[in-house]
Amino acid sequence: MNTTKLLRAATHESENSLEASLIEAFHRFQSQLKPPFSSKIPSPSEYSQLNHAIAFGILTEPHLAKTHLTYLHTIVVDGYELFTSIFLKLCNESFYKLLESARCQLLWICNMLIQVAATKIESLLISLLRHINGGDFTESNLWLSAELLKMLRDNWDWFLEELSVLRSALFVYLRLLSDHYRLSGSVKLQELKRMEIDFCIKVLREYFHLCLHIGRDLVRLLQDLVYIPEFKDIWMDLLFNPESFGVAGFFDLSKLYQIRTPTQYFLLRINPEMEIQLRFLLTYVKWGNQRRYQAWFAKKHLGFPGSEAVISDIVRFICCAHHPSNEIIQSNVISRWAIIGWLLKCCRRNYFEANVKLALFYDWLFFDEKIDNIMNIEPAMLLIVNSVPQYVDMTHMLLEFLFLLVDNYDVHRRQLISRSVTTSICLLVKKGVVHSLESLTSCNLLSPMLRDRLTSFLPRSQLCHQNKVNEEASLAPEEKCLTEC
Known part of the structure; x- marks a missing residue:
């Protein structure tokens, strides 16, 4: 019987209920997750259990992840909502306890769910953005920052339709840049800073009309980045040439001051x-x-x-x-x-x-x-x-x-x-x-x-x-x- 675990746990900690339900479902349906797949239509209860089993299989069996995903495609009837909700709950409650291999698989399945426009995938991505900690320069935190940026780059057209995710990502990476840019270090870190700058500048220059929704805290974040040459140019245009952003009605920085930043942005950090x-x-x-x-x-x-x-x-x-x-x-x-x-x-x-x-x-x-x-x-x-x-x-x-x-x-x-x-x-x-x-x-x-x-x-x-x-x-x-x- 497969005894693979998803989460790190201290000896004094009680069993994680979600992990337990995933393991139980996987043990029950493991034989069905291999080709040839059953053509039987599962009952609602079986459908839920199969989603849990497939989720566990994807997280713990990277070599079989594509096979598990293929089976999911054949049975899905709810726009992947239940399947995505499993990962969302896992991310919100236990992301830092996830084993490293499971984290890698979580990012992989996110990419796959974007490609099928899964229901609630935007909530999952925002949850992952929240897990990039400010002031945390550990390898795992910088890895998560880089991987989510690559996901943005590789699915750009989709992100332009999911404005809440695009704006959230801009807010997060503007804030992270003020921490990361002051660091000097490895080639990977330099590449990350370059990706963060390129992403933020692209959004600000080409989609500034979308950025206005962030409100006055956008100015607060940008002010902390004026020592970066690309952002100094943005700042000077905001002060003295706001028409360069091509937004109707935006002719003075005070217009941005007068937009209250919605509450959801403060949750992001x-x-x-x-x-x-x-x-x-x-x-x-x-x-x-x-x-x-x-x-x-x-x-x-x-x-x-x-x-x-x-x-x-x-x-x-x-x-x-x-x-x-x-x-x-x-x-x-x-x-x-x-x-x-x-x-x-x-x-x-x-x-x-x-x-x-x-x-x-x-x-x-x-x-x-x-x-x-x-x-x-x-x-x-x-x-x-x-x-x-x-x-x-x-x-x-x-x-x-x-x-x-x-x-x-x-x-x-x-x-x-x-x-x-x-x-x-x-x-x-x-x-x-x-x-x-x-x-x-x-x-x-x-x-x-x-x-x-x-x-x-x-x-x-x-x-x-x-x-x-x-x-x-x-x-x-x-x-x-x-x-x-």
């Missing part, structure tokens, strides 16, 4: 395992218990060389893709702003810290109440306010960075950015995210320059209210009594 653990941390872990879970998360995801690079991706995910319910917000569950404050302290190098702060404030710079969600800008404000007075250095650092962004992020559109930051602050106060900013404008621990600059962003009504409160607080008790009378 958080692998499924990391997403599950972050959502657990922000849904169930109570104040006072968070340090143990933070240490566990850091050991798992932030403990290897280069891992700082992924912290900005985590912050964008927390701000834009994880919005807790009112019930959780009002409970004793650890807040998003507190986790982000901890992540900022995990940054050891200034470059990565600056990227994390930009990720935190990015939606402030272009916020429009009509299209943007206040939950995206809430964590930054709460981190600023709640850090006073115990962690006032955090408040000082964040305010200083915010004002630096207003003045320097895009000097040609400074007025737009300043107006958006004012809108952000006003809305956060108006909606009661913070009751007022008095704790900041009256905080002697902050420099007068920062307090004055913050005051310049406050609405007149808020200033009048705070001035009245400050005047009343300065009165002697008897003077206050006379004033109230």
Whole structure:
């Protein structure tokens, strides 16, 4: 009996249910997977079992994979949906436990499923893109990055019809390039960087109208690549010659700023395992218990060389893709702003810290109440306010960075950015995210320059209210009594 396994497992780990079902189906139908194939129409139950058996055979018997696939073609009745779903579940739940040979076969079958336009193949490809980890320079991670790029190249016409996959791939590889380009190493690495550059430039130059869907975070990613010659040309055209992209109505970079990046893009740089653990941390872990879970998360995801690079991706995910319910917000569950404050302290190098702060404030710079969600800008404000007075250095650092962004992020559109930051602050106060900013404008621990600059962003009504409160607080008790009378 075939005892081949798919997954690596520690001795203390329980049996994987999906792997067990695949092995069981393979043992039951192994004799039917060889020519001559049965012409009998399988029942629904048998059809499901056969799909599982064939999937296991393809993953564990590379020399017979084409034979197994031929049999699948003869029995398929659902557009390959069930078959693809098996691999999607395996990829989402257990990709990192897959044996190396099984990973190779998974990529091979993806290619085959693209050629038959299998149902759900786009979801499987996006799941694989999510498993290319940022800041991870191991051979297996770079291999996955290269193999998926080759798949894009070899199936280009199909990808042009599957826009969600094409845009997702662009977002992923723009982000990966900022990590990979700084590396020097083997010929394989140089080839990978060249493929990544060629793919991204091709999409940006020839299909920019499709790229607009990514929204303002496209600008954030491109800005991190301006030191690469090909991307410097793209950046200069975005700033000074936007008509060169040939998109009707796109005549200024501010048009891109005004498009909110859809949530699904922030999931792309958080692998499924990391997403599950972050959502657990922000849904169930109570104040006072968070340090143990933070240490566990850091050991798992932030403990290897280069891992700082992924912290900005985590912050964008927390701000834009994880919005807790009112019930959780009002409970004793650890807040998003507190986790982000901890992540900022995990940054050891200034470059990565600056990227994390930009990720935190990015939606402030272009916020429009009509299209943007206040939950995206809430964590930054709460981190600023709640850090006073115990962690006032955090408040000082964040305010200083915010004002630096207003003045320097895009000097040609400074007025737009300043107006958006004012809108952000006003809305956060108006909606009661913070009751007022008095704790900041009256905080002697902050420099007068920062307090004055913050005051310049406050609405007149808020200033009048705070001035009245400050005047009343300065009165002697008897003077206050006379004033109230």
